[in-house]
Amino acid sequence: MKLNLNAVAAWPKLAWVARFTPLIDTITVFHGPYVEANDQWCVEAVWAGDYTHGDFDKTDLIFGSGIRCRENHAVFVSSGTTLDRLWHYRRGDTWYVANSFPALLATADLSLDALPTSCVRNIDSIMRGVADYERLMPCDDGDLSVVYFNNLLWDGKALSEIDKVDTAPTFDCYETYSNYLLKSADTLAENMYDCRRSNQITPVVTVSKGYDSSAAAVIARHVGCKQAVTLKQSTSIWRGSDSGEEVALALGLECATYNRTAHHYPQEETIWSVSGRAGILNWTLFDYPEPLSLFFTAPYGDKMWSRTRWSRRDPFVFTGLSLGGLGEFRLFKGIFHCPLPFWGMRHLEELWDITASEEMKLWSIEGDYDRPIPRRLVEEAGVPRAVFGQRKKNTSHDEALLWPYTPESVASFQRFLIAQGVPTSGRALMWLRRHGANIAHLVEANLPRSLTQSVRRRRKEAMSTSAELLFRWSNSELSQTYRAALVESLPNFTGAAEPQDAVEK
Template identity: 35%
Template sequence: MLFEYQHIPEWPPLAWLAMWQKTSRTITVHHGPRVETHAGWFCEAVWAGEYASGGFDLTDIVSGSGGRIRDGSITYVSSASTVDRLVSTQINDRFFVSNSLPCLLAAADGSVDPAYPGYYEDLITIIHGLDRYRPFISSTIGTIRLTYFDNLLWNGKDLKVEAKPAICRNFDSFKHYRTFLSGSLTLLAENMGARERKYPYRMLSTLSSGYDSPTVTVLAKEAGCSEAICIDKARGGSDEAGEVIASFLGIHPLRVERNSWRETSLPEPPFILGEGMGTDIPFKSAENALRGRVFLTGYHGDAVWAKKGKYLSEKIVRGDPSGLSLTEYRLWPGFIHCPLPFFGVKNIQSINAISNSCEMRPWDVSGDYTRPICRRLVEEAGVPREFFGQQKAVAGVLFDELLTPSSMERYLDWIKEHRRAWFRQGRFPPPASAEFEAWLEQHKDSMKRKLLRTPVLWRLGQDYPDALVRPSWLRRYLFGWALHVTKEKYRIGLKEASIHE
């Protein structure tokens, strides 16, 4: 088997799509400008190992994606987290694998049902774990599989899900676990800056007043990171303390205004495609800083580093889908998302045992919001106790914050153009009016408050767990619109494709 590459300059820098027929031994890989290509492998990835050997298929410390030929088989590697994914499908005797859903649909000339209201609910099922999420999306070209954390193996006959290599680790002390994190980041830093790369990367972290991002930044600085994004305000308007923490750590803060993404043109679609909501869209404001970076975040730290852990399953159960909305967006500015808490995540029980051990008691604070591992790491790095980890702050947006006026106008036009899709199913489309939606939401909230005051009916007012939000009737169909908009950009690139290697 061999790869044949087609460079598509118009595509997002890190997007790629592998296409082949069952009887063929040549796999054509269409790719954006910053995808690294070699005779037996390609990637937009960094991993804890030597870059030149291309061993990203042999480790569970890998961020990004790619493909690797070994012994007549091909392994398509997904990021070792549940905030990124591969998408794949089979059409007759043809196979498609990509790191982008709109890319795959554009290449295969497919689409999804614009009137289906459940994309958000389906996509966020990944928070329930690798064995309980909904792995398929229906489309006009057939079923599309979503693969998180695991890899895909092509053996010449079938494309199957394959678990990442099982690496035996036993974190029996804080020192042991800290050494593992520091060592992994050091190897990652050497990999991302390897001279064999056409496009080397630099680290970039993020800082807020919580626990997770300061922990990540302390470890990242030891591996050479010198900058961190600091979003100015949390959801609700409270000031963040990221810049203050940066001063203690000797990190240069890159201040970002939480709502400045609203000043850009059509910013929402790539974020919405991740989980149907677009939670992490404030990072749009830091787009220039993110280009060519390995972006280190603390997503999933609430489960891995919490003392009173609720989610200690090897199947990676989460409390919310935060970080997932970067999975499509990151391909456009060209950065690799690396959520550090996923390093060694299969050993979450032994990590939690450290949090509850006697040696960590000096760093255990009263109340439910305590993460001894984080507190010890950050305090030992010189940040005073009172400057972080006092209360949980979230910068992500909710459904009612989404869509600038111009984006809302385009979204409403799309609903009008596709309203027959609802009528064919015997249902009414949502009213294409932002004002009417606001009126509905206002009265819905009023009714909900009345239900909550009525003991017999209070349960009717409960929608979702606190970590999740129910989309309004109008915003329930954002995913289909975002996919339509983004797919067209890939389609334009495909028309201009030309072989250069």
């Protein structure tokens, strides 16, 4: 197997789409300008392994995605998290695999009209875990599927999903786990800083007063990170600021502080395009290092490092999708998303055993907000106990009414709604509706569920409808951008042409 590479200069930095047919040993790849590529592999990732060998298909510690050709097969490698995904699509004898849904739409000339009005519901199913989500997206024009965490194997005849290798050891005590984190960080650093890479990668970490991001900052510092970003305000006035400046200072990191909300968000459509939600829209405000960055975060530490054993023991079962919203934005900005709790995630119950063990009692403060593993990691790195992990706070951008914020995005969304025959409202009325919805949600949250059950149901239905519309609008806009850039860079591009007819770079 080999790759036929077609660079698309005006595409987002890290986007790629592969196109291939059975019994032909060449895979045509269209890719953005910062994808590392040769005829045997292309990759937009940092992984635990020697960069020159390109063995990113042989690890579960990969942050990004890629394609690895072997002698008689090819592996499409997804990120070692469920916060990114690969899409694959088949029309007739032609297959496509992509790390971007709108790029797939543009390259395969696939219309959103061919998809059901329940795309977001399918996407939400990943909250049930890697073993139980809905892989197939109903489509009137071919077969469309999505894959999280696992890889895809192409043997020249068929495409199949395969498990990622588990490189983590058995975690039988805290030292085993902490050594695993530090050694993995060393390996990632060697890969990231390899002089044979075409472009420089700079690590950066988001930090707050919480346990999880503080732990991520410790590991980020170990790989050479010197920059942190933090959001000043939390969503609750009485809980106060969630700024992680003190944590960053204790770790010797420079820290840039940002407001939690704004009136303008760069490339807002990219956030809505993942699942029609904007939980991490404020992360678009950060000044990420150029040209590429390895971004350390810490979602789902509340499950991995909890003192309470969750009833759903599948480590990939979660209660929200907010962090997945970075998936398309990161391709534009050149970000490799590296969430620390996913390292060794399949050993969840071993981590629960460590948390409950006698050796961790010194790092337990009891109460509802208590995570001994990250507390020990952070305190042993020199951060005082009182500086972090005292009260649970939230800096997400979730709101009760789903609607764009940036004026240009609002205007674009309204045009989309009008074209779809959906009633829309003016700016002043939408301002009132947004603030009214937030107040109503606050009241609802402080009343007994028995009194608000019907209201909650109606609000959930309304948000589901809005999320679907936002998903379709944003992907429609982005796919047009991808398509225009594709035609500009490759004038002879013919959409659904067979791979052997692809234009040489």
